[in-house]
Amino acid sequence: xxxxxxxxxxxxxxxxxxxxxxxxxxxxxxxxxxxxxxxxxxxxxxxxxxxxxxxxxxxxxxxxxxxxxxxxxxxxxxxxxxxxxxxxxxxxxxxxxxxxxxxxxxxxxxxxxxxxxxx
Amino acid sequence: xxxxxxxxxxxxxxxxxxxxxxxxxxxxxxxxxxxxxxxxxxxxxxxxxxxxxxxxxxxxxxxxxxxxxxxxxxxxxxxxxxxxxxxxxxxxxxxxxxxxxxxxxxxxxxxxxxxxxxx
DNA sequence: TTGTTTATAAACCTTTCGGTTGATTAATAA
DNA sequence: TTATTAATCAACCGAAAGGTTTATAAACAA
Numbered sequence: 001x002x003x004x005x006x007x008x009x010x011x012x013x014x015x016x017x018x019x020x021x022x023x024x025x026x027x028x029x030x031x032x033x034x035x036x037x038x039x040x041x042x043x044x045x046x047x048x049x050x051x052x053x054x055x056x057x058x059x060x061x062x063x064x065x066x067x068x069x070x071x072x073x074x075x076x077x078x079x080x081x082x083x084x085x086x087x088x089x090x091x092x093x094x095x096x097x098x099x100x101x102x103x104x105x106x107x108x109x110x111x112x113x114x115x116x117x118x119x
Numbered sequence: 120x121x122x123x124x125x126x127x128x129x130x131x132x133x134x135x136x137x138x139x140x141x142x143x144x145x146x147x148x149x150x151x152x153x154x155x156x157x158x159x160x161x162x163x164x165x166x167x168x169x170x171x172x173x174x175x176x177x178x179x180x181x182x183x184x185x186x187x188x189x190x191x192x193x194x195x196x197x198x199x200x201x202x203x204x205x206x207x208x209x210x211x212x213x214x215x216x217x218x219x220x221x222x223x224x225x226x227x228x229x230x231x232x233x234x235x236x237x238x
Numbered sequence: 239t240t241g242t243t244t245a246t247a248a249a250c251c252t253t254t255c256g257g258t259t260g261a262t263t264a265a266t267a268a
Numbered sequence: 269t270t271a272t273t274a275a276t277c278a279a280c281c282g283a284a285a286g287g288t289t290t291a292t293a294a295a296c297a298a
Binding site for chain 3: 152153154164165168169172186187188189
C-alpha cells in the first residue's frame with residue numbers, strides 16, 4: 001500500500017493522459033510490446049516509449065525481456081493503491097453540503113484546526 | 120459516470136499534486152474556506168486559490184457563497200468516477216505474468232517471426 | 239463614508255511535459 | 269560478416285504547470 005507523496009504524484013500524473021490511460025486499458029487485457037502498444041496511436045514510437053517510461057516510473061507497469069522485445073505488464077497492485085487512496089477520502093456524510101453554514105460557523109470559531117494531512 | 124477523456128485528464132491531473140490531495144483530504148472532513156485550506160501550507164494564498172480552481176475545474180469540488188467567503192465542498196461523485204475507471208482496468212487474471220511467452224506467441228503470430236521457446 | 243476581510247485577476251518566471259527528428263544500442267537472422 | 273528488428277537515447281521545441289508579486293473586486297463592519 002503506497003501513501004508516499006511522490007509515489008502518488010507519479011501514479012496520478014501517469015493516469016492524467018489519454019494515451020497512457022489507453023495503454024493501461026490495453027494492458028488490462030494482457031502484456032504487450034512497445035510496437036504493439038504504439039500501433040493504435042498516430043504519435044511516434046519514441047513518444048509512446050516515453051509514455052511507457054512514465055508508467056513504469058510510477059510503477060503502474062513493469063517490464064520483462066523477450067529477445068529484442070521488452071514486454072510491458074500491468075501492475076494491478078499500484079492501481080489498487082490509488083483506488084484505496086481515493087476511497088479513504090470519499091466522504092460519506094451526505095448532509096455535509098446542507099449543513100454548510102453551521103459547519104462554517106463552528107470551524108471559524110477558533111483558529112482553523114491544523115489539517116492532519118493525507119495518510 | 121464520466122468516461123470522457125478530457126474529464127478524466129482533469130481529474131487525475133488534479134490529484135497528481137500533494138497540495139491538492141491534501142486539500143481533498145481536508146475536505147473529506149467537511150467544507151472549508153480558502154483561508155482555512157491555505158493555512159497549513161507555506162505557499163501563498165493565491166497559489167492555494169489556483170489549486171482550488173484546478174480541483175473545481177476537474178469537478179472534484181464545488182463552491183458556494185457565504186458572505187465574502189467561498190466555501191469549498193468535496194464532490195464525492197467525481198472521486199467515485201475515478202475509482203470506477205481504475206476498477207474497470209485492474210485486470211484480475213493473476214497468472215498473466217507467468218504466461219507471458221504464451222501470450223506473446225499468440226499476439227505476435229502474424230506480426231513477427233517465431234517467438235522464443237518456453238523457459 | 240472609510241477600512242477590513244476574503245478572495246480572485248493579471249503579469250511574469252522557471253521547470254516540467256509531450257512531442258519531434260536523428261543517432262545509437264541490443265538481439266536476431268541471413 | 270551484414271542487415272533487420274525492437275527499442276531507447278539525446279537534443280531540441282512549444283505549451284502548460286506551479287509558483288511569485290502587485291493590483292483589484294466584493295461583501296461586510298465602523
